[in-house]
Amino acid sequence: MSPADWLEASTTVASSEADLAEALLLEAGALSVTLQDAADAPVLEPAPGEMPLWPRLQITGLFEGGRDPLRLLATLHGRPPVAQWRIARLEDRAWEREWLRDFRPLCFGTRLAVVPTGMTAPAGRTVVRLDPGLAFGTGTHPTTGLCLEWLDGLAAPQREGPSEPRDQATPLEGALVIDYGCGSGILAIAALQLGAAEAIAVDLDPQALLATRANATLNGVADKLHACAPQDLAELLAGRRARVLVANILAGPLQQLLPCFADLLADHGRIALSGILVGQESVLEAAAQEAFQLEPAAVREDWVRLSGRRKTSS
Ligand SMILES: C[S@@+](CC[C@H](N)C(=O)[O-])C[C@H]1O[C@@H](n2cnc3c(N)ncnc32)[C@H](O)[C@@H]1O
Numbered sequence: 001m002s003p004a005d006w007l008e009a010s011t012t013v014a015s016s017e018a019d020l021a022e023a024l025l026l027e028a029g030a031l032s033v034t035l036q037d038a039a040d041a042p043v044l045e046p047a048p049g050e051m052p053l054w055p056r057l058q059i060t061g062l063f064e065g066g067r068d069p070l071r072l073l074a075t076l077h078g079r080p081p082v083a084q085w086r087i088a089r090l091e092d093r094a095w096e097r098e099w100l101r102d103f104r105p106l107c108f109g110t111r112l113a114v115v116p117t118g119m120t121a122p123a124g125r126t127v128v129r130l131d132p133g134l135a136f137g138t139g140t141h142p143t144t145g146l147c148l149e150w151l152d153g154l155a156a157p158q159r160e161g162p163s164e165p166r167d168q169a170t171p172l173e174g175a176l177v178i179d180y181g182c183g184s185g186i187l188a189i190a191a192l193q194l195g196a197a198e199a200i201a202v203d204l205d206p207q208a209l210l211a212t213r214a215n216a217t218l219n220g221v222a223d224k225l226h227a228c229a230p231q232d233l234a235e236l237l238a239g240r241r242a243r244v245l246v247a248n249i250l251a252g253p254l255q256q257l258l259p260c261f262a263d264l265l266a267d268h269g270r271i272a273l274s275g276i277l278v279g280q281e282s283v284l285e286a287a288a289q290e291a292f293q294l295e296p297a298a299v300r301e302d303w304v305r306l307s308g309r310r311k312t313s314s
Contacts, residue, residue, distance in 0.1 A: 005065035006090040009076060012038045015053040017081035022059065028075045030061030065089070103132060106139045109152025112190055114139035117218070126155075126193050129218050130186055133211050137184035143248050143274045146298055146305035147187050150272045154244060155194035171270055172196050175243035178264055180257065181275075182227065185212030187246050192221045196244065200236055201227040233264075241266040248274040255287050262291035265310040272307040281306060 009030070013021050022033050038056040063072060069087045076085045105115040105122055113125035121127045132138050139148060154171040173195045179188035182201035185208075192199050199221075201212045209227040216225040226236055245265050247254060254273050265271055271292060276284055281297055281304040288294060294308035 005092050007063040007065055007067050007069055007072060008060055008088045008090050009063065009072060009085055010058055010060040010088070011083040011085045012056060012058050013081055013083055015055055015057060017083075018053060018057060018059060020081045021083065024076060024079055024081075025059070025061030028061065028063075028072065029067070030063055032062045034060045034062070036060070062090070065092075103138070103140070106145075108139070108145060108148035108190075111155055111194065112148055112152045114148070114186065114190075128186060128190050128193055130184060130189075130215060133184060133214075136208075137182075137186040137248075139186060142300040142303045143305075144186060146300055146303065147246050147248050147272055147274045148190055150298075150305060150307055151187065151190050151194055151244075151246065154270060170195065172244060176200070176240060177244040177246070178202065178233075178242040180245060180247035180261070180264075181249040181253075182212050183208050183248075185215045185225065185227065187248065188212065188225055188227075189215055189219050189221055191244065191246070192224050193219065197224065199225045200233065200242070201225060202230055202233055203227070204230055237264070242269060244270045246272045246274075250275045251277065251280040251284055255284055258284075258287055258291065262310065262313070267310055267312045269310045270307070271310065272305055274303070274305045276304040276306065278302050278304055280304070 009025065011021065018035060025033050035053065036058045037054040038058045039054065041054045073085060073087050103116050105113050105119055107113045107122060107125060111126045112128065113122050114128045114130050115121045116131050117129055130138055137144055139145060151172065157170050172191060174197045177188065177191040177196045177199045179185065179199060179201045182188055182203045185201050188199035188201040203209055209229065212227040213222065216222040228236055242264055243266055245261055247257065247261065254275065261271060273284065278299065284306060285294055288306065291311055292308045293311055294306055298305045
């Protein structure tokens with residue numbers, strides 16, 4: 001055993017026993033306690049202030065490797081919550097770089113690549129530099145990928161339609177873009193790298209706004225990207241309307257936000273809505289018909305992206 005190794009003690013408990021199990025681990029000298037879903041019951045975006053737990057969870061305490069595993073087991077055994085504890089040794093590694101094993105440059109559409117810092121970008125691609133952090137959005141999730149591909153498509157010269165102003169051959173070029181539910185800011189940064197003039201990234205989570213600003217600096221676009229809470233958006237816009245709006249949230253909040261999106265988007269402006277589970281799209285499509293002309297939906301794994309244009313406002 002290397003002195004740098006760790007011991008892990010874990011068990012599965014009902015959420016009602018989580019506090020007891022955590023207290024027991026801390027009393028036994030745990031350096032940290034981790035809660036994980038034990039039964040594949042996702043908790044999707046709780047409302048602000050809510051901290052729901054999974055119905056059954058795996059709870060794991062991390063201990064210094066010099067502890068005697070049998071003594072540790074004896075300390076935990078038979079104490080409330082009475083549970084089957086497992087002790088395992090955890091090899092020490094450079095944990096802060098572990099994510100790199102599963103995180104590689106990812107390409108989206110014909111132009112875009114999301115590349116972790118320090119990795120070589122694929123040749124000829126427009127690059128967004130991004131590392132995993134606390135805020136959602138690295139490009140690995142299908143809902144983000146669907147939005148990145150849509151933005152990539154907007155960077156392609158488009159055929160002129162009857163309702164398309166002549167100078168808008170490439171919809172992103174010079175556009176004001178709103179990324180609503182920005183998380184890491186990945187979509188706003190991608191839009192800027194693909195030619196947008198300015199992006200406003202909106203999120204109700206202050207951590208997401210911090211991450212977005214840090215990622216904007218990392219990508220050299222901090223002067224063109226403003227991150228704000230929803231209540232500060234109107235002041236930043238100062239009466240302007242966006243030419244492109246992308247929102248990767250979830251079906252429920254998206255439906256509530258549709259009237260707000262209609263107000264934020266200029267006539268004929270482009271919109272993409274992502275984070276919609278297969279089966280939820282028809283309700284959203286029906287709600288969006290009034291203000292938006294929708295295109296055929298795009299589907300990846302269990303997720304749907306709706307997109308379209310703002311109808312002329314009366
Ligand atoms: C699924 S993440 C998307 C992150 C990133 N845009 C991406 O595509 O990977 C959704 C984000 O929306 C934010 N969010 C959820 N409801 C919101 C609301 N009503 N207004 C603003 N942001 C919201 C969450 O805090 C979260 O950061």
